[in-house]
Structures are given as C-alpha cells and as structure tokens.
Amino acid sequence: MKRPTKRRIAALASLGLVAAALAAAPAQANVTIKVVTPNYTDAMPAYYEDLNARFMAANPTIKVVHENLSWDDILVKGRTFISTKSYPDVLNLNTFSEFAAEGLLYKTSDLFTEAKLSDFVTAFRDNSKYNGVEYAVPDLASARMFFINKALFYGAGNTKIPKTWADVTAAAKKIKAKYGSKVYPLAIPLGSEEAQAEFQIWAGGNGGRYFDEKNKKWVINSKENLETLNQLRAWVKAGYTQPNPASTNRTDAFKLFSQGRVAMINASVFFPSTLKDYKSKVDYGVAPFPSANASKKPITLGVQDYFMAFKKEGNKDAVSKYLNFLFEGKNYAGFLKAAGGFIPATKSASTEVDSSLLPFIEQLPNAIFYPGTLGAWGPVVAKITTQIGTGITKNPKTVLDSLQKAAESAGTN
C-alpha cells in the first residue's frame, strides 16, 4: 500500500516540477543544491523525500539533490567530497569547525534573519562559533543522565540514588553480591562508537575536560582525567562492569540494559525511545549524573550536531531558502520526530516536547560541551574516541599522554 502512494506523490510532484520549470525557465536559471545528511534513524529517507518534494514544488527554480548516508558512510564520503573540492551545498554533521577554519562555510548571518537565529537555543548557538562567528546552526542536541534499572537496583537493597563515585561503588557492590554474574552493576561502553562521550561525562563530574577554554590549551592528560580513568579501571577490575569495556559499543551496552542485565548506565536523551523500540520491559529511573565526590559539581554532557552550508558560486539564496524551509515549525517538528527523541535546537520547538525529555532539558544549565568550536576538534576527537578505551587495559597515564601529544600537534586554532 505504501509504495504506490509514494510513487504517485513523486509522479505528481515531478509533473508539477516540469510544468513549473517550463513556466519559470525564461525568467531564472535553475540552481541545483546537494544536501547530504546522516541517517539518525531509518525514518530519515522518507522524511527528506517528502520535505524535498514540497520544497521543490514551492521553489521551482531550485533542484534539491539529496543523499542520506549512515553515520559511518557520511564520514568517508564527506571526507572524499571535501578533499576533492566537490563540496555539498548543505551538510548535516557532528562537527563544523574544521570546515569553518578553512573558510568554506557561509556565516549563519548570511543565511538566516536575526529574528530566526534568535530562536535557536543560546547555549547551542555559542557552540556553533568559530573565532566568535557563527558558521553553523544546531539541528538537535542531546544531554545525558544516569539510568537505573529499578528492580535490580532496589532489589539488591539499595535505597539512595548514587550521587558520588563512592555511592556508585557501594551500590555496585550490593548488586554484585545479590545477583552474582547474571547482572552487570554498571555498564561502561568505551568502544569506538562513543567512548569520547562516556569518558567525558565521568571525567566532567571530576572537573576534567579535554580543552581548557580559559588558557586555550589541551588538558587531556590532566590530573582530573587520570583520576577518572583510574576510577573506571577500578570498577572494571572489581568486576562491577560488563567485560571488555574498551570494545563495548554504546549500542551493545544499551541492548544489555534493555534486556535487564545492567543496573546502572549513562545514557542519552533518546534512550527512552530506543527502549520503546526494543520493546524493553525494564522499569527504569533517570537521575542526575553522579560526580566524583560531594565537593564536585554534578554535570551533564551536552552534544549537538550541525547544519552548515558551503560557499559556492550562486548557491547562497538557494541554501538559505532550503535551511529556512527545514526550520519552519511543522517541517522541523517532522525532522525531530524522524531523528527520534532528541532535544530540539530551537526555543519554539522546545515548548511541545515529549514529557520524557523534560528531565534532560532541566539538566541543560549544568551541561558541559565538547570544544567543538576548535578547528582541530574533528581529528582530535576521532583519536580520543578510538584510543581512550585502551586506558582500561594499558597504562592509563601513557594513553592520556599520547592523546595529549596528538592533540597538541593538531594545534589549538
């Protein structure tokens, strides 16, 4: 049933396009823009198919060529596009600054009116600046909290939600004593999927960062980060975590939690909707993330992705129209829905969010962010992501030192 309908829509749209193009042809030259986006969920292709058809119907002089890629593929293909200078016109990605550093991007003030820009959440706007100028707009964001399997947690005799690392240790001890090897008290996924985030959220609770914004220097091998890595090692060594944290990807850890085999886990805002997809029967609670000790401030890790537009001869008007169209109320709501359970990047969309998002949005004032505004962030974070997990099995100091060295040679621009 689905297919014929889709086809009919496409056929109608293309008929309309032809007619419109014929009518408009003498007046204006056609512009083709290439839009490249990541596959947040498999609902994305259908979302864009509809969005682009409506956009082209409304703007007959603009042709949108869209490509939706899995996150793995977009890194490869995006890299290939850039290094061969065949830039996309609009790109949706998790970093922007390396492109801004080379002067490839439009300033957002060239694309949006100030009124429209002011609708984006201020904290997210601040993270979209390179050298103080906005070169990208946030598309969505996530924050993280501490998820607890209530049955396992309380069933082991715990009564208080952990606020500090010591609390986590105590709770884990009880859970292990009660359930033995059937359950992992704590999941720490430091595999190459999201290790940079897993490490940062623990380190952040100890005041550890990757980059010192004030003194403009990399601090990956700081005392705070080393203490964090040692704490994670201690939990692994005590048998409180799933085996092989350095190879466990976030998705694997989520799966274990959804099966009721993990008691405590760091998870992102979209996790409730993932659990729903998995049809998980786990009764869970969400709490602020534990910090190192009572003297340290609890934090959450905010992560955002970006829309950016590449400077090309004669494409400015078209990319501006396209991005503005995407961020129109109904269209942007559709985007958020297809992406599945993230925090909206605009103030107007934040008013109608699902109630499961509210605790996360409340945490945003405590959010720390990656130094995503640095031109060198892209390659540095890639290295952190693949290497930080090895700190569990190798000498943690050596691992942090070698990351620090790699970051320093990448620079601080």
Added chain:
Amino acid sequence: MSGKLLIKNNATITKKSVATHDVSLTSALPWIGPALILIALVVIWPVVELVRISFTDITIAGSLLDFHGFTNYRELLANPDLYPVARRTLLWVFGIVFSTVILSLPLAQLINQDFPGRKYVRWALIFPWAASVVMTSMIWTWILDAYSGEFNLTLTQIGLITEPVDWVNNPGNSFYVLMAVAVFVSIPFTTYVLLAGLQSIPNDIIEAAAVDGAGHWQIYRQIKFPLLRNSLLIATIINLINVFNSFPIIWIMTRGGPGYETDTTTTFAYKLAFIESNMGQSTALGVFNFIVILLIVSLYLKVTKATRTEL
C-alpha cells in the same frame, strides 16, 4: 615412475601446440589496446593521484596545499603506532594463508570423492564466496555476540561454558577470531582451485600406481601432491594478495580496536584517512602498501614463469 614420465610427455605436447609467432607492437595494439586503455583509466590514474597526494601538504579538512616532499613519509615512520600494526599484518597474512591452504587441501580431496549428495556439499561451499564479505562479517558478529549470539547459546546448552564468552572482543582471542573468519571466507575459492587441480590428474596414473601396490597416502604424497603444486602456488598467491588487502572483516567486527590493537596496515591506512583526518600519512602508507604489493607481484611472476612457460 610411470607418473613422472607421463607428466613429461604432457609438457612436451603442450609446448608444441602453442604458437610463438613474433609480431610487431603495432599489430598487437588492436588486440591489447582496449585492455591497456581500461587499465590506464581505472588503475593507473588513481595510483598516480595517490602518489601525488602522498607528497602534498594536506589540511585537516582535506584541502590540498603545496608539494612538501617526504614530510608525510617522515611523519608516518615517526608514528609509533605503525610498527605493532605492521607486525600484526605479517601474522594476519601468513597465518590466514597458511591455515586456509592446510584446510583446503583435504577438503578438496574430500569433495573430489564420489559419494551421494556430493553436488549439494559443493553448493554449500559456494555460499561464503557468493555472499559479500561485508554481510558474512556481519552475520558472524551476530552469531558470536557474547550475550545474545547463537554460538554461546549452544555452548551453554551443551554445558561447555557457564559464563558468556566475548569471542570478538576479548583482547586475548579477538584477533584470532578475526583471522578465523578470514579463513572461513578464503577456503571456498582455494578449495575450488585445488579441486580443479585434482580433477586434471589423469585417472590412469593413479590406477597404475594402485596396481603397483601404492597405498592411499603414498599415492597422495608422491603423485597427486606434486601434480597439485601449480594450483597450490596460484591459490596461495591470490590468497596472499586478497588477505593483505582485506578490509571488511576487521572493519565490521572490531573497527581495528580497541585502539589499534586489531588493525592491519590496510585498515590502519583507512583509519588514518577517514577517521583521524590524516590523509597525508594515510597516502604515504598507501604507497608503502603498494611497494609491498609490488614485491608480491614479482614473486608471483617468478612463480608463474617457472611453472607456466607458455604464458
């Protein structure tokens, strides 16, 4: 004895029947020209690009700047992560090729015998070859999953293990599991090449030897195996190349991780380029890999020249 004689005769016959007219290059061009053009376009052009980029300064975002000599090469050689990866690559290539050949020899012998259902056994062997390596790696990851894979489920049910074993991710066995999957993927092609070799051995040689009172093992070692030598060499060399260039198994199952602990030079080059945005070192490594490949090609030529004079 009689076997050896026959082979000699065979070789003479073959040589006689091959024409060796010497002709000029211009008359060769209409025949080999299209192939030359296709090779130049598809392979030579990108290779030239690869070499050119390896001598160029390239930015984080991937824009090409100026020519800067051997800097990329110096940086690559100064990269401490390269050396364990290079050593592991040797284990990868020789371990897999050796195991593949050792397992394929008896397997080819087996499916060369006549027994009911042989046809279906041969078809079954075709699957890993016909399915893409990408999907085969994915299904093995799925089967070997520590917590919900069928492999651990089976082992638990028959009582061999009580705790789930993380086959793909345990640092102690991770790389060997990857190698085992690579052997699984390589066996079908190798077995078919060896089967072809076995089938080309004339039956009368073997019958003559059997009449002379030779046992099965003797026949295999003294008659069949020497005759298999050529197909064995070819299968080995094709495997060396394919395994050296093998990418999807490692990439899909472990990403070469944790760290670089299951990377080979092929996946490492890819990681440098597309994950760490270090196109410079990656292209330099690509050129190094090319040199290693060239050495293999020379070996290949030497072997084929020695055994197949007519080519």
Added chain:
Amino acid sequence: MKNTKSKTISVKKVATMTGAYFIAWFFLYPYINMFLTSVRSHEELYAHPTTHLPQAWQWRNYLDVWDNAPIANFLKSSLIISISATILALVVSLPAAYFLARYRFKFRGAFLLLVLATQMFSPTALIIGIFREVDFFSLLDSYLALIILNAGFNLAFSIWLLAGFFSSIPIEIEEAALIDGCTRIQALRRVTIPIALPGVVTAIIFTFVAAWNEFTIALTIISSINKKPLPVGLTQFIGQYDIAWEYLFTATIIAIIPVVVLFIVIERYLVSGLTAGSVK
C-alpha cells in the same frame, strides 16, 4: 574376499559422507542463522535469553522490506552494473588474452606485469583518486562510471585465466578452420571460444560476483537513492543507535539468491574452468 572389500568401502563411504555433510553444514551455518534472524520480529532480536529458532516466524519481513527501502531499484542497479561490467570485462579481455596466448611481441612481459599488478590494488586505497577522476569526466552518480571501474578492477583475472585457456587449445584446430576459409575472427568465434567456454564462464562468474558485492566505489560514486546498488542501499537499515537487523538480513538473503542460483547453474563449468587456467 569380495564381500569384505565392499564392506570396508561402504564404511569408508559413510565416514566420507558424514565428514562432508558436517563441513557443508558448517559453511552454510552462518547463512542459515542469517535466514532465521531475517524472519524474527525486531522485538525478538533484542530478547534475552535468545533462542535457536524464531518464537514467531515473521515471514512478513520479506514483504515489508520492499516497502521500507527501494529494494527493487537496488536490485535493478546491481543487475545493470554487474551484467554490463561483466560484458565489458569480457569484451576487452578476450582479444587481449587470445593475443597473449598466441603471439610474442615487444613489451609482452611489461604488459603482463601491468595486468597482474592491477589485481594487487584494493579500491579502498585508491578511492580519493578514483573520485577525482570520475568527477573529471563528469560521471559522478552514473552507472557508466561504476561499470567501467568494476570491469577495470576485475580485468586482470579474466585476461590471466583466458590466456591460460587459449594456450591450452592446440593451434592446429584453429589452422584447420582457417584453411576452410574462415577469417581469424571467425575462427576465434566459431572454434576457439566454444572450446574455451568453461574458461569464459569462469571469468564471467568471477567478474559478476566481484561487481555484485563491490561496496566502496559504489558508495563514493553513486548519490541518488534509486541508482544505489544493493550493498550500498542496504546501509539504509543502519541507524545511529539501532540497526534493523531483520531487514538487513532479509535484503541480504534476497541479494545472495541470484548469485547462488547462477553458481549452481554453472558449477560444472567452473571447476573445469579453473583447471585449465591454473594447471598446465
């Protein structure tokens, strides 16, 4: 005497059969598992503990997958690219292989080296160069580019294999045809190629399978969803934090079937084809 002999043979045969069936099962096992996963519901994939067989056989996946992604288009693209690349590789390699087998000429060795060297490159290492080149000819997002590239990367095996075949065919047969009034091309077409048919079939299957499963180049060159071949199209089922394994495997089974059928049809040729090419 006779009786005991036939008895030992049958015992040996039973052992052979048992071993062979076990090995066949081993090589089929992952694909059987893939099939059993493809008929599970998404929910069941994440159930714990898992089971050997699906709790509820969800055959619907094989219908739904066509609605969830343009599989028909992926299949069409794969067929166009693989068939055309196979034909192109064959058309180019046949004359070259024939000439190499029959004549000696200057730079013959260099040409052979070149052909062999091309088999040693993985497209992955060359992808940036390939992309630039395809862009230079304005062939991005076209079947033509993929057809030419797939043919080129698989040319070596074809030439090498076919040359081995042609040189094993006695030239006297061809000369007889020439005396009968055929031109050289006619002799090649009517006499030599039919004799070398097993080799030709082998070259076809190798090129076809390689092109059918090629991923990296297709991913980089093709952008339009409708032009993507199957291996690239399948990645659509891979979301950021959830993979639709049931559809991924369903579509993979669909993709494997044509190749396996092709194999089964020509398996006899394949074996004798490899023989002539490799053992002389």
